[in-house]
Amino acid sequence: MDYSLIEQLDQWHEDDDHQRIVDALTAIPEKDREYDAVNRLGRAYNNLGLYEEGLHQFEIISEAGKQDPLWHFRVGYALYHLKRYEDALQAFRKADLLEPADEKTELWLSWSLQKAEKQRKEAQRIAAKLKAKQEILGGTTSELPFANLSLDDFWEDSEYAKDSYQSDPPTDELIQSIEQELGYKLPSSYIALMKHHNGGVPKNTCFRTDEPTSWAEDHIAITGILGIGRDKSYSLCGDLGSPFMIEEWGYPDIGVVICDCPSAGHDVVMLDYRNCGRDGEPEVIHVDQEDDYEITFLADNFEAFVRGLISEEEFDTSEEDKEADLYRVASGNFSPLLEELCSRVTEVEQIEQKIRRICTRIVEEKGHFSFHADELSHLMYDVQFWLYIKSYPDTSRDQYLDVYQNIIAFGGEFGQGGYAPSFISDWLDQRKKEGKIIQDHGRVKFTDAYAKNVIQQLNQA
Incomplete structure (x- = not known):
């Protein structure tokens, strides 16, 4: 592909303008589309939620993609969202084999494994129920x-x-x-x-x-x-x-x-x-x-x-859970990424302690360590975003949403063990709508005024 077209496609991807990628690449006659063009077209369809269309594009280049971990990852991504979890599992396993220890692949691999196992159990349950059904309906309606x-x-x-x-x-x-x-x-x-x-x-x-x-x-x-x-x-x-x-x-x-x-x-x-x-x-x-x-x-x-x-x-372990989470936010080791981000902060003294104080307040209020759509959770979304963009200013919206989980959500000792992605994307979209986050050439960042506001809240924590 022409280098200028590649640059434009990359820009549209960073801007989440995936339909323009589809329009540009489908304007090229199918016989003239190279491997990279078809792979990008499949990714764009995936990002638009058109997973069948994406899968069709990947199948076109399946022979050339056999040794490409990115091709296998994108195939697995489409299959996962089509709820074909066994097939997705095989695709992510192949991607992991070709490029071992890739965190993103390993995460989707674990999700696919869980879903595939659940799907297998569900199929077995239904089969057993149908086999045992016989005249159950007649027996139960008499009571x-x-x-x-x-x-x-x-x-x-x-x-x-x-x-x-x-x-x-x-x-x-x-x-x-x-x-x-x-x-x-x-x-x-x-x-x-x-x-x-x-x-x-x-x-x-x-x-x-x-x-x-x-x-x-x-x-x-x-x-x-x-x-x-x-x-x-x-x-x-x-x-x-x-x-x-x-x-x-x-x-x-x-x-x-x-x-x-x-x-x-x-x-x-x-x-x-x-x-x-x-x-x-x-x-x-x-x-x-x-x-x-x-x-x-x-x-x-x-x-x-x-x-x-x-x-x-019968399930009330709230007091024990709260005590465990209070200990976690007070003493748990930060994730390697959060530790790295905090080490680069000069605007806030004792940034680690400030973060722990805010999270302690969250546990005290909720009884557990989790972020949702409340005020303190939004403050922690702000803090994480400010920390990350400060160190990695060339980050797009999609890139940040992908890396978010590595800061606190799956942060090990100082972590939550999971999160709902929609809370993060909703927060980010809200901050953009409020004019507090701006997007420049695909890169997202706080306005200078709002960054100062976050710093001030941290200093007051």
Whole structure:
């Protein structure tokens, strides 16, 4: 390719203007596109979320890409987002073999391994369920729902629950109308529970899981169970009900959102009709928006889910967790990158202690060491950004989002063991909108005035 075109493509990539890359490269006749042009085109499609298109481009140059670790990485990236985790795992393994110890490859390799294992277990579970099904449906329908379970003490009635969730018991006409609107037949056990108490907040709000979720290592939590109706915000067809969560929040159109969660929309519990059809008995799943709508199986049916709800007190290790995190932020070793960045600071005396003080305040307020969208978290996003850009001024937005995890999120002893990427990108976009972060020739940085503000906050910490 012409050198000036390469420079322009690099600039557009740094500016996140991936559509212009696609337009420029697709303007070149396909037979005239060299290996680098096709590889860049595939990357641009990946960055636009068009993973099938990206994969198609990589397949065109598959023979030439066999010994290119970057080609294998980009193939794995597309496959991962297409949820083809076994194939993604093989691609990242090949990239790692060709270029060992690359941190980015190793991270995606570990994620792919986790997802592939989960996908294998899910396939085995479904196969076993289908094999054992036989005449189970006939056996279960003869029993009344929730036999031997007292529902009188099930609900936590409060003014909030009554205002947001609870409606009058549904009529058969309303049930039929809601089912038609949703396009799914509601489980008989759910209808029975709603005729007893139509929506609300249960006393027990936790459900055990076999694997970690965005909420906890071993369980999920719900806020309430949506009732049958349209009038209450948290009813199946209310303004925050199932159609809203699927159409506006992007949850998969595979069933019905049945419970909201404490994350205020970032995860939900759904009835999953994929294996039973729209008129069958759905399974119950947890769907995590923060992890690309990751699905975790919870229960074979709604009644089993309700029977499996337990008190949050069974998982209350908050005091122990808080003490451990206070010790971590006070004494844990900084990551090599954070240590390097702090060593170059002259504007703030005892920068390490200032960072530890801010993080101690975060743990004291939240009870754990994590950054979200609150004021102190935004201050720590500011501090990390200022530290990194001060040492590496030629950094693009994408490059910073990639390296962020190595500062504190996965920082070892002084680290959080994970993070939600959307919080970081949302913070960065907010600072750009506020005019506090500017982008110049693809490079991002604070304005001089805002950098001084961050320094001042650090000095006051």
